[in-house]
Amino acid sequence: MKRTPFLSFLALLTINIPLFTLSDANASPTIGAKSLQADGGKLIGKVVESPKNTGVSFATVALLMAKDSSLASGGVADENGAFTILNVAPGKYLLRVTNMGYQTLFVPNVSISAEANLLDVGNITILPEAQKLNEVLVKGEKSMIVDDIDKKIVNIGKDMLATSNNVSDLLEKVPAVSLDENGNPQVRGKGNVVVLIDGKPSNLYGSDLPTILQSFPANLIERIDVMTTPSAKYEGEGASGVIDIITKKTKIRGTNGGLRASFGNKNNHNASGNLSYKAGKLGINASLSGQTRNTTWKRTLSRDNFISENTSHLEQSGTGGNKGKNAFGRIGVNYDFDDKNALEFGVNYSRDQNRNNSSLLNETSIASGSVTERFTRLNNSKGNGDNLNFNLDYRRKFSEKDHQFNFTTSYSLGASDGESYYNQESEIDSLMRNQQNLRDNKRHSLFLNTDYTWPITPKSMLEVGLRSRMSSNDNTNAFYNMSRETGSYVFDPNISNVFGYQDATYTGFMTYSQKTDLWGMRVGLRVTDYNQDIDQISIKRDFSVHFLTLVPSLALTRKLGETAQLKLNYSRRVQRPEADWLNPYTDVSDPRNIQSGNPSLKPEFTHKAEMGYSNYEASGGWGPSLFMDYSNNAITRIRTIDESGISLTQFANVGRELSYGLETDFSQSIGEVLKINGSGRIYRSEVVSQIAQIDNRTWSYSGNLNAFVTLPADFRASAYINYEGPRAIAQGTREGVFVANMGIRKELLEKKATISFNVQDIFLSRAYKSQLNTATYSQHSLWQQTNRLVNLTFQYRFGKISASGGDDA
Known part of the structure; x- marks a missing residue:
């Protein structure tokens, strides 16, 4: 779903975003000596603003896997800028720090082993949006395509969403997938494709597949898995393969949402809205x-x-x-x-x-x-x-x-x-x-x-x-x-x-x-x-x-x-x-x-x-x-x-x-x-x-x-x-x-x-x-x-x- 900042709070807006910026060592700390236990480990730190090291309230801190920038965990700083991330497993990570009015900061080289149960990263300094960085910027990006052992995972980034109103529009942009004249998906130019939504048969949502795909808003989709030779885990039907459409899930906490309206010629219009709330153990x-x-x-x-x-x-x-x-x-x-x-x-x-x-x-x-x-x-x-x-x-x-x-x-x-x-x-x-x-x-x-x-x-x-x-x-x-x-x-x-x-x-x-x-x-x-x-x-x-x-x-x-x-x-x-x-x-x-x-x-x-x-x-x-x-x-x-x-x-x-x-x-x-x-x-x-x-x-x-x-x-x-x-x-x-x-x-x-x-x-x-x-x-x-x-x-x-x-x- 669509999730972004409001007032002084900043969303984990760029979780799994395809394009982001990493500052070099002059603008961000490097962490790697201390480590955590796989279960129950704790990562703590404080987000501050230069030059007075004043705490930045309610900054969002995301812990990303270094390999593909996927979200591992995260947290939100308190009113003094202090944050805690629990249950961090060993591995190599990036820290991403975001907040309204500040430049997004990436902290590379966060290497976590299993030797200790606490890692204090100290103060992490972020700069107001108005300031311009003179340092050399290093670009990093989550790959659109991830090749798993039995499927291709296509991550739906902001570019695909900006030009797509529904799932049908998204599918046309997925490699090896096309639509026939009736709007039914094809893989490698052939029909007889099983379409799942979150692993469940799509016909649970209705009897006409093209209508289902046209009515499903694109901004609800996180990724699309395409299986041309599916493993035995997936439906045995579908002579051409299986497409699994994975929707976004609420993972941390907060309130966010979005509105979308599209006006087209010949009375082709659509509108959608979504809202997500997560607090404590309850999410809606x-x-x-x-x-x-x-x-x-x-x-x-x-x-x-x-x-x-x-x-x-x-x-x-x-x-x-x-x-x-x-x-x-x-x-x-x-x-x-x-x-x-x-x-x-x-x-x-x-x-x-x-x-x-x-x-x-x-x-x-x-x-x-x-x-x-x-x-x-x-x-x-x-x-x-x-x-x-x-x-x-x-x-x-x-x-x-x-x-x-x-x-x-x-x-x-x-x-x-x-x-x-x-x-x-x-x-x-x-x-x-x-x-x-x-x-x-x-x-x-x-x-x-x-x-x-x-x-x-x-x-x-x-x-x-x-x-x-x-x-x-x-x-x-x-x-x-x-x-x-x-x-x-x-x-x-x-x-x-x-x-x-x-x-x-x-x-x-x-x-x-x-x-x-x-x-x-x-x-x-x-x-x-x-x-x-x-x-x-x-x-x-x-x-x-x-x-x-x-x-x-x-x-x-x-x-x-x-x-x-x-x-x-x-x-x-x-x-x-x-x-x-x-x-x-x-x-x-x-x-x-x-x-x-x-x-x-x-x-x-x-x-x-x-x-x-x-x-x-x-x-x-x-x-x-x-x-x-x-x-x-x-x-x-x-x-x-x-x-x-x-x-x-x-x-x-x-x-x-x-x-x-x-x-x-x-x-x-x-x-x-x-x-x-x-x-x-x-x-x-x-x-x-x-x-x-x-x-x-x-x-x-x-x-x-x-x-x-x-x-x-x-x-x-x-x-x-x-x-x-x-x-x-x-x-x-x-x-x-x-x-x-x-x-x-x-x-x-x-x-x-x-x-x-x-x-x-x-x-x-x-x-x-x-x-x-x-x-x-x-x-x-x-x-x-x-x-x-x-x-x-x-x-x-x-x-x-x-x-x-x-x-x-």
Whole structure:
């Protein structure tokens, strides 16, 4: 959450901030002789102002890890400037001292061993903001990317937050991650990604993932973990990988918060606020956000149908718009019984409203070029959804470092309803129609999780856990045709559907980690018992499916220096069919291209392997890797054509899907002016199925780049470009997609406020094109958003003490 100073109090504003300044030895003391015990050690000192050594009241003192500047502990000086930090473990640290009206001071070389239980750093002198330092300044920076043994950790810094209103905006700036045309995350250009929020399934926050990501404020996020070959600890689902979105937590004490308002063109606005309070054992945090959305789009489709004796041609062109409103609120209460036991309770609520309209012209012609039928399909739809989530977390720490037990439970319930009206206009009387579709959905889910982490030795760790998730979904789609004789709607049982779905997943996992000075290993196994009950109520058909799956994982690392390492990872993944993929309801909103679920889908199993090198330092680094994904029963969309030229799209297990290539991500600070980060890859994608007569293979390349430029007068500019190259899909090829965004911001009110101007899709180039070619048809299609998004955002931060794990400037 947003946390900054107010009046004479100064927040730990720059905890985990990507860019900071270290004064040299002439301006700051060096500490290293005395030391502390790992448990119960105490660090004391006094913050004073030069030249009279007067105590500075309520200065904030943060203890940072020397390696990556992450927060280890901290405290606040009293009215005389004296401070105490308890329970300091041995290690190498930096001290950071901040207060309103004073220059931030860093004290390097704080080296703590286990030989004593008290360290007195004496007086630490800070200078008023008005004074200018003449000494040489040494810049230090927390790396944006941290390469862990089985994941990449992307720290969300102030530059990313200044140009991001929600989590969707953040994800586009994360290496190897992109969004498809519907707003669903992709990893390495492929969907089927599991998205977690604080380790819990994102569907606990609602049923529509793009809406969840758009409604979640960016300033609540501390980091994003991307796992392309996840260990057995994480969900076994997600053939492309796992994304875990980690929110900020209150760690010290104080009151702080922030307000953010963004005004955009075409009625694209959003506003959010958050407040955090921590005193003694009790902590309370709350946030509220609201958003209005308005996008317009166009689509075209051109298809030659070869299945009948007389070849026919379908030409479609249309435009449409999507309008929406959503609100998101959360409140959490945490209580620390003592240093070892803590309990947290939270409630999240979200509400979404959507209004959609479209106009689609359809023309069918024969080989001679004469038009056999022509009609325009007008669609007006609206829908509402609510989701309520309760979660309870208990944590028990033991005496040894990293020895702890966690229990988490979440219960979520939601409902949505909607209605669509279709008016089909034509000069041909038989093609004129008025239709209505009424939808109703109710769902609930329960998530239970226990984790136990046991450090067997100082260099070996055992982690075991149990998971269970139970969910149900009742979906009603009622379709009506208007009778010309009576003028009233008549129920159509042929394409209406009542669908009941329940699943229960029981999982146990174990991972074992072993480290030496040079080598690291993590091996794991995940066992999942998956039960699925499908009830096609409309046709009185129900059946159950049971899967028992094993998901092994292996990660090996070899250190090549202080920050460089080699890594080899393997993981087996499973993609189980989702409820929407199974629901046999037939969507006829486009009567020439209908869609339906497939209740006969089987799980998809994917083998993922990766071998890479990484070297990330504070100033930047890179991480090239070779990767390979292989599935022999991939779930993908298949389109078939009947003799009348109508296509049916369903998910199906088509056969072998393979991708392999070279990928790298990187980050680099160039002087004090420019900071860049990004990723790129060259890869081969193949989709092959003898049964479906598919054999598509292609080489491609993709990449994204973020650049942040420091300008005079506290201005910062940013630019983002992303290109997803063409890739093989079932029955054809998906063409490349290019996106470019830019922004500029300025800090105001003694850096308590920020104003920024951002433009998304500068060149209106986010166009999704595909080409499909089979023995029965050849098709070219396009979908493109047609309104450029421009917004002006103002953000204000307030509070006595910043208690977050990251900066949200």
